[in-house]
Structures are given as C-alpha cells and as structure tokens.
Amino acid sequence: MVDRREFAQTSIPAPGIQAVDWEERVDFNRLRDYRLARTREALANSDLGAILVFESNNIRYMTSTHIGTWAYNKLERWALLTRNGHPWIWDFGSAAKNHRLYSPWLRSEQSRGGNVGLFGAIAPNSGLPKEAAAEIASILREEGVADMPLGVDMIELSVLGELQDQGIKVVDGQQTMLEAREIKSRDEIILLNQAAAMVDGVYQLIYENLKPGVRESDIVALATSKLYSMGSEQVEAINSIAGERCSPHPHVFSDRYIRPGDQAYFDIIHAFNGYRTCYYRTFAVGRATQAHRDAYKKARELIDVAIDMVRPGINTADIAKLWPKAEDFGFSSEMEAFGLQFGHGIGLGLHERPVISRLNSLTTPVEIKEGMVFALETYWPASDGHSAARIEEELVVTASGCEIMTLFPAEELVITNPY
Numbered sequence: 001m002v003d004r005r006e007f008a009q010t011s012i013p014a015p016g017i018q019a020v021d022w023e024e025r026v027d028f029n030r031l032r033d034y035r036l037a038r039t040r041e042a043l044a045n046s047d048l049g050a051i052l053v054f055e056s057n058n059i060r061y062m063t064s065t066h067i068g069t070w071a072y073n074k075l076e077r078w079a080l081l082t083r084n085g086h087p088w089i090w091d092f093g094s095a096a097k098n099h100r101l102y103s104p105w106l107r108s109e110q111s112r113g114g115n116v117g118l119f120g121a122i123a124p125n126s127g128l129p130k131e132a133a134a135e136i137a138s139i140l141r142e143e144g145v146a147d148m149p150l151g152v153d154m155i156e157l158s159v160l161g162e163l164q165d166q167g168i169k170v171v172d173g174q175q176t177m178l179e180a181r182e183i184k185s186r187d188e189i190i191l192l193n194q195a196a197a198m199v200d201g202v203y204q205l206i207y208e209n210l211k212p213g214v215r216e217s218d219i220v221a222l223a224t225s226k227l228y229s230m231g232s233e234q235v236e237a238i239n240s241i242a243g244e245r246c247s248p249h250p251h252v253f254s255d256r257y258i259r260p261g262d263q264a265y266f267d268i269i270h271a272f273n274g275y276r277t278c279y280y281r282t283f284a285v286g287r288a289t290q291a292h293r294d295a296y297k298k299a300r301e302l303i304d305v306a307i308d309m310v311r312p313g314i315n316t317a318d319i320a321k322l323w324p325k326a327e328d329f330g331f332s333s334e335m336e337a338f339g340l341q342f343g344h345g346i347g348l349g350l351h352e353r354p355v356i357s358r359l360n361s362l363t364t365p366v367e368i369k370e371g372m373v374f375a376l377e378t379y380w381p382a383s384d385g386h387s388a389a390r391i392e393e394e395l396v397v398t399a400s401g402c403e404i405m406t407l408f409p410a411e412e413l414v415i416t417n418p419y
Contacts, residue, residue: 007411008404012396013190014197017231017272026273031187032064032105035180036087042180043083049148050082050140051173057348058153058177060274063087065103067095069234069271075156076118080136082143090114090132116159124158133162140168151176182345182353183371188275189396192346192373195272196394196405198230199279202268203408210283210416212260216240216253223268232270236350239267242285246388247381248330249340258285260419263292263382265390274348278375279406280392284415295382296389296413302341302378303391310368310376310395310402316356317365319343323358323378330381334359340379345372346394372397373405389413 015025039062043051053059056072059079071077071092080088088110091099096113099106117128140146150163151173163170184192202223209222220238227235240253242264258264265282282299284292305322326337334357343356354366354374377392391410395402 007409008393008407010193010403010405010407012193012403012405014194015190017194026187026190028187029105031185034185034187035061035064038180038183039081039177042176043081043151045179046151046176047149048083048151048171048173048176049145050080050143051151051153051176052078052080052136052155053153053173053177054078054155055153055174055177057274058174059089061177061181061348063089064105065089065091065095065099066274067092074119075154076114076116078114078116078132080139082140082145083148084145085139085143086110088112088139116156119156120158129156129158129162130165133159133166133168136163137166137168153177178353181347181349183369184347184373184396185371188347189371189373191273191275192277192394192396193405195232195270195275195277196279196407198227198232198272199268199270199277199406200408201230202226203266203279203281206266206281207283207414207416210258210264210285212258212285214258215255216242216245216258216264217255219258219266220253223266227268227270232272233274234271236269236271236276237267238269239265239280241265241390244386246390247386249379249388249390251339260286261289263288263295263387263389265388267390267392269350276346276348276350277394277406278344278346278350278377278392279394280377280390281408281410282389282391282413284413286415286417286419288413288415289382289384289387291382291384292387292389293413295380295387296391298380299378299389299391300411302380303376303393306343306376306378307393307395307402307404310397311400312368312370312397314368315365316343316354316361316368319356319368319376320358320361325358329379340377342378343374343376345374347373368397370397370399 054075099111149169149171153174224235243262262285267280323341331337345352375394381388394405
C-alpha cells in the first residue's frame with residue numbers, strides 16, 4: 001500500500017487558464033486533431049458507415065464546437081462523420097454562421113443551421129424531422145456509406161422514424177464514441193488537471209468557511225462563485241451534505257445549517273474548457289468523534305487499496321473485488337449501493353469509460369489502459385448511524401501505475417475551525 005505519510009503530489013502541469021507565448025501549455029489545434037483522429041479510428045474499427053451524434057459532449061469531441069451549457073442534451077444540435085468525409089455540424093440558428101466565421105477547422109459549407117423541433121415543442125408534422133433525415137441520408141449517399149449502419153448516440157423518436165423511412169439502418173453508436181474518448185491526450189490530461197487544481201482552491205475556501213451557522217446551500221454558493229471567478233465554464237453540481245443527512249447519501253444539498261461536531265462531505269463537479277471534475281472531500285466541523293475517525297479511516301483504506309492496484313493490463317474487476325459487498329455497509333443490493341464504492345472515467349463527460357463497481361465490473365470487466373483518466377470514490381457509514389465519510393481521487397494511468405491529480409489533503413480526516 002502507498003505510504004500515506006507522504007502527501008499526494010503530481011508532475012502533470014496545471015499551468016493556468018490562459019494561453020501564453022512564453023511556455024507551452026495546451027495546444028488546442030493538437031487537441032482538436034487528436035479528438036477527430038480518435039473518432040475516425042473508432043469509426044474505422046467498427047462496422048458503421050457513419051456516426052450521428054446529438055449528445056453535447058460527443059458533438060464537442062467530434063467538431064470542437066460549443067454554444068454554452070444551456071444547450072446540453074436538448075437534442076437540438078447534431079453532428080455527422082462518415083468514414084469518407086469531414087465533420088458536419090447542424091447548429092442552433094445563428095451559431096452556424098458564427099462557426100463559419102470563427103471555427104476554421106470546420107469546412108464552411110458543412111456548418112449549417114438545423115432544427116428538429118425543440119423536443120416536440122414544434123410538432124413533428126411541421127416537417128422538420130423529415131427534412132433533417134432527408135439531408136442526413138443525402139450526405140450518407142454522397143459519401144458512399146448509405147448501405148452501412150448509421151451509429152447514433154441518442155435521438156428523438158420522430159427523427160429516428162424518419163431516418164428509417166429513408167432506408168437507413170440505425171444502430172447504437174454511443175459505444176463507438178466512448179471507445180474514441182477513453183484514452184486521453186496530453187492536452188486533455190492538462191485540462192483535467194487544471195480543472196482539479198481549481199477545485200483544490202475551492203476546498204481551501206470550504207475549509208476556511210465550514211463552521212456552525214452556515215448552511216449546506218451557503219457552501220454551494222461560495223464554491224460556485226469561486227469556480228466561476230477562477231475561469232470555470234460550468235458548475236454542473238455541488239454535493240454539500242452534513243450531519244444526519246450523510247447516511248444514506250442523498251446526492252443533493254439542502255438548506256440545513258452546519259452544526260458543531262458535524263461530519264460533512266462535498267463533491268465538486270465543474271468543467272474547465274469542457275473537461276470535468278468529480279472530487280469528494282470529507283471534513284469534521286470543529287471536532288470529530290471516534291465514529292467519524294473510524295469511518296474516515298475505512299473509506300481511506302478502501303480507496304488506497306484500489307489506487308495501489310491501478311496499472312495498465314489489469315481490469316476493472318481486479319479493482320471492484322477489493323471493495324466490500326453492498327450488504328457489508330448497510331445496503332440490500334449492489335444496485336442500491338451503486339456509486340458509493342465506485343470508479344468512473346472522466347473527460348468531457350462526467351461518466352466515461354471505465355466504470356468500476358461490483359454491479360457491473362465482476363461480470364463484464366474492462367481493461368485498464370495507459371492514458372485513461374478516472375475517479376475512484378469510496379464511502380463508509382459511521383457507527384453512530386447517521387454520519388459517513390466520502391473520499392474521491394482523480395488519477396491518470398501511467399506506464400507503471402497512476403498519478404493522482406486531486407491534491408487537497410485527504411490522508412486523514414480534516415477538522416475545520418477546531419475548538
């Protein structure tokens with residue numbers, strides 16, 4: 001096991017949020033080229049003729065376009081890549097013209113406006129789904145892949161029906177996109193590490209402000225403001241959980257007041273240039289009971305044995321079987337305990353490959369590969385019946401093991417504003 005007397009450090013750059021001329025940081029042209037090449041490779045390794053994507057992170061990975069988090073998962077933008085062509089993007093109104101002006105890596109004639117009905121708010125009898133399907137089918141024919149399956153990540157039923165009416169065989173394309181996204185480039189790893197560095201700073205703020213009289217929601221507000229001031233693109237969620245709400249984990253913050261002696265844990269989920277964090281830390285407020293310390297020690301042991309196992313060539317079952325069964329920490333099934341002793345890939349999406357848990361990994365293991373980036377998170381309920389500890393570390397798989405990117409102290413239970 002790793003000697004936790006030494007605190008986590010990393011050699012991965014976290015160089016700042018702006019580009020400069022005096023040192024190499026993120027090379028965004030290299031990043032765009034890498035992501036498109038990975039998509040092409042995954043497509044070539046499949047039996048698909050093309051991939052059609054509506055999910056925002058897949059669109060961004062394939063086309064390097066983004067029009068704000070308000071557009072996430074509304075299925076109102078889409079992109080297409082065939083085996084023989086270049087990316088096509090259909091965008092929300094004027095965004096298409098904007099991309100023709102400011103996104104020169106796209107072919108101008110292949111950045112178009114599109115609309116399939118705003119989740120049915122414009123009824124399908126408007127003809128919009130039919131027009132979109134006909135346009136897509138025409139491109140598939142022109143690029144010579146209309147007789148091959150079309151992989152789709154997610155889709156509205158009206159558009160699916162119209163594509164099928166065009167004679168297109170529609171199949172699952174999400175697995176192909178996840179295959180493309182599972183190995184991160186140097187630039188992706190730097191962006192992920194920069195995002196984690198921003199959360200390091202947020203946890204310092206939480207450490208200084210976590211005291212009786214503030215609410216769980218006040219901590220959410222402080223953390224959200226801090227992240228945006230540091231350059232975050234999106235604060236997706238902040239779990240802020242304290243006291244009797246810790247066990248079982250509710251997965252949502254409330255307006256509960258922090259009290260002396262609470263155990264409290266937090267998860268910071270945000271994105272920097274699209275790349276996300278999932279980063280738990282646990283504190284005791286003012287003082288800690290033995291039950292708090294024991295729960296934390298157990299959660300730390302569970303995460304440490306998992307981290308020690310990580311290296312290329314093992315599989316997700318090797319990690320998952322190190323963790324306790326659901327019944328061992330108070331749950332009736334692995335389904336109900338899912339997400340507590342847990343690992344998940346992280347990148348443009350919060351949950352990418354690999355996913356590690358006793359629910360799925362023991363029967364369908366996935367190989368761990370160099371260049372994967374994932375989070376490991378553990379949980380243990382305290383013997384007092386209502387407190388609990390939660391720890392999460394993000395790591396990148398190296399040639400010989402892994403390197404941790406989440407650096408706020410977590411070797412032992414941290415006490416805030418001690419009495």
